[in-house]
Amino acid sequence: GDSVTQTEGPVTLSEGTSLTVNCSYETKQYPTLFWYVQYPGEGPQLLFKVPKANEKGSNRGFEATYNKEATSFHLQKASVQESDSAVYYCALSTASLGKLQFGTGTQVVVTP
């Protein structure tokens, strides 16, 4: 079946440093790939989605490239802020999948 594997957290880093959260996926179909972010006390919210291979998605300084050959969709940010502390979820969906398949989430903690 379809699956998503992402960096196990927590990931702790200092303000101003760079962030990478790895995401790999498995599916026999052609997926759309997503990153969601969840702040404390809130529901997950869409960060961005990328429906086409070899394209990049971005929002709020975060970006990820849909790498079909490597089956990866790693989340990156060049310089994090304390307000980026959250749980980040990688997910996929396919034409036949009536749902999003989420990874287990990566907690990111940014210290001042």
Next chain:
Amino acid sequence: EAAVTQSPRNKVTVTGGNVTLSCRQTNSHNYMYWYRQDTGHGLRLIHYSYGAGNLQIGDVPDGYKATRTTQEDFFLLLELASPSQTSLYFCASSDGTGRNQAPLFGEGTRLSVL
């Protein structure tokens, strides 16, 4: 403004108790979902629906029933609650399915089963 509203936000019940979680969306979305969130497991789909009267089984349906009474309203029912159902529950809605979906989530209901 697009919204998914869940109630109650917090609920405590005892083992064997009867619980109903409610979800209303004002987005005119056809698709609605119930997820549970647990440490180490992320978000797991319980049930979902394509429209009023429709129900689809998700990945972790055991012990849960759901009912979609209108396009706006989706309910999750725990008829004999167990401690293993202590979790954070999220409702979501979407205007598409498959590769075109991007569910919009509510703020969650924290359920404790003692």
